[in-house]
Amino acid sequence: MDKKQSPVLVTGGSGYIASWIIIKLLEKGYSVHTTVRDPENSDKTAFLRKLSDTYSGKLSLFKADLMVPESYREAMTGCVSVIHTASPFVHKISRSPVQELINPAVKGTANVLETACQIKTIKRIVLTSSVAAILTDNCEVVNNNIESINEDYWNETASITYQPYSYSKTLAEKRAWEIAVSQDNWDLVVMNPAFVLGPSLLKRTDGVSANFIQRVLSGQLKFGTPDLHFGIVDVRDVADAHIRGLEKPYSAGRHILSSESASFVKLARILKNSYGKRVKIRTFKLPKILFYLIGPALGFSWKYIKNNYGVPLALNSEKARNELGIVFRPLDITVNDHAEQLIQDGLVTKLIIQNN
Numbered sequence: 554m555d556k557k558q559s560p561v562l563v564t565g566g567s568g569y570i571a572s573w574i575i576i577k578l579l580e581k582g583y584s585v586h587t588t589v590r591d592p593e594n595s596d597k598t599a600f601l602r603k604l605s606d607t608y609s610g611k612l613s614l615f616k617a618d619l620m621v622p623e624s625y626r627e628a629m630t631g632c633v634s635v636i637h638t639a640s641p642f643v644h645k646i647s648r649s650p651v652q653e654l655i656n657p658a659v660k661g662t663a664n665v666l667e668t669a670c671q672i673k674t675i676k677r678i679v680l681t682s683s684v685a686a687i688l689t690d691n692c693e694v695v696n697n698n699i700e701s702i703n704e705d706y707w708n709e710t711a712s713i714t715y716q717p718y719s720y721s722k723t724l725a726e727k728r729a730w731e732i733a734v735s736q737d738n739w740d741l742v743v744m745n746p747a748f749v750l751g752p753s754l755l756k757r758t759d760g761v762s763a764n765f766i767q768r769v770l771s772g773q774l775k776f777g778t779p780d781l782h783f784g785i786v787d788v789r790d791v792a793d794a795h796i797r798g799l800e801k802p803y804s805a806g807r808h809i810l811s812s813e814s815a816s817f818v819k820l821a822r823i824l825k826n827s828y829g830k831r832v833k834i835r836t837f838k839l840p841k842i843l844f845y846l847i848g849p850a851l852g853f854s855w856k857y858i859k860n861n862y863g864v865p866l867a868l869n870s871e872k873a874r875n876e877l878g879i880v881f882r883p884l885d886i887t888v889n890d891h892a893e894q895l896i897q898d899g900l901v902t903k904l905i906i907q908n909n
C-alpha cells in the first residue's frame with residue numbers, strides 16, 4: 554500500500570499493543586487516526602498527546618466506544634485501512650462476562666466492520682484476534698494427537714462460563730469473517746497473538762501482560778511459580794506483524810504470532826538470571842495441589858487447571874514467519890526488556906526499595 558494513501562485508523566489507541574502499532578506507523582511515515590473511549594482521561598491519552606506533538610499533523614485522536622453504534626464513523630472517514638485492536642482484555646471477570654467481555658468484543662467488532670462496509674475508501678482491515686480464538690486448553694494438542702496447533706483450528710471449547718475471554722475472541726473473529734465475506738470493499742487479515750510481553754510505552758499497571766513480571770520481581774510468588782505454559786510473543790513483533798498485514802499484498806487469513814512456548818517457571822528463571830542478585834526470585838514449581846487451592850482466587854478454574862497445569866503447548870507460527878517475514882525476538886530479550894521498562898518506570902517498588 555502506498556503510504557500516501559494513509560491515514561490508517563487504529564482503534565483503542567490507549568492500549569498496550571495499539572500504542573506500539575501507532576508509534577511504528579508514525580515512524581514509517583503514515584498518518585494515523587486513533588480512537589479512545591475518553592479523550593479527557595489524561596492518564597490514558599498522555600502518550601498519544603505527546604506523540605501528536607512530536608509527529609505534528611500526523612496523529613488525530615477521536616472519541617469512540619465499541620458499544621455505541623456509529624461511534625467509529627468520524628474516525629474512519631477518509632481512511633484507507635483499519636487496524637482494529639480495541640477489545641476488553643481482562644483475565645478476571647468482576648461483573649457479567651456477557652456485558653464485560655462478549656458484547657464489547659462481538660458487537661464492537663461488528664460496529665467497526667459494518668461502518669467500514671459503508672466507507673468506500675477502506676480497502677483492508679487488520680483485526681487483532683488471539684490464539685484464544687484457536688484453542689482454550691493446552692491438552693487439546695495431545696488429545697487431538699497432533700504435533701502443533703496451526704491456523705486451521707478454531708476454539709470450540711470456550712463458553713460464557715468457561716474461559717469467557719477466549720469465547721469473546723472466538724465469537725468476535727467469527728463475526729469479522731462473516732462480515733468480510735458479505736462484502737467486497739475491503740479484505741480481512743487477522744493476527745492471532747499468543748500471550749504478549751515486552752516493554753510497554755504506557756506507564757500503566759493494570760495490564761494483564763505486565764502483571765506476572767511485576768509479581769515475580771516484587772518477590773510475591775512465595776510458594777512457587779505456577780507451571781502454566783503459554784505461547785509468548787514480543788509486543789514489538791506483534792506491532793510489526795499488524796503493519797506487515799496492512800502492507801503485504803498476499804497476507805490473507807489468520808496468523809499465529811508466537812515466538813516460543815514457555816512456562817511461567819521458565820520466565821521466572823530468565824528473570825532470576827538477570828535480577829537474582831537484587832531480588833529473591835523463586836523458580837521452583839508451585840505444586841499442582843496448591844494451585845488448585847489458590848488458582849480460583851486468581852481467576853483460574855479447577856477445570857482450567859486440570860486441562861493446563863504442567864501441560865506444554867505447541868503452536869505453529871510458520872505462516873507469520875514465512876508470509877509476513879516476522880523474525881520473532883527471543884524470549885529472554887522480551888522478558889528482560891519488559892522487566893527493565895517496569896523498573897525504569899518505577900512500577901516494581903519492592904525491587905527499587907531493595908536497591909536503596
Ligand code: NAP
Binds near residue numbers: 681747750
Ligand atoms: P489493553 O492494553 O487492555 O487494550 C485494550 C484496548 O481496548 C484499550 O485501548 C481499551 O480502551 C479498548 N477497549 C476496551 N473496551 C472498549 C470499549 N467498550 N470501547 C472502546 N474501546 C475499548 O490490551 P492489549 O493487550 O493492548 O489488547 C489489545 C488487543 O489485543 C485486544 O483485542 C486483545 O484481545 C488482543 N490480544 C492481547 C493479548 C495480550 O497478551 N496482551 C494477546 C492476544 C490478543 P480503554 O483504554 O478506553 O479501556
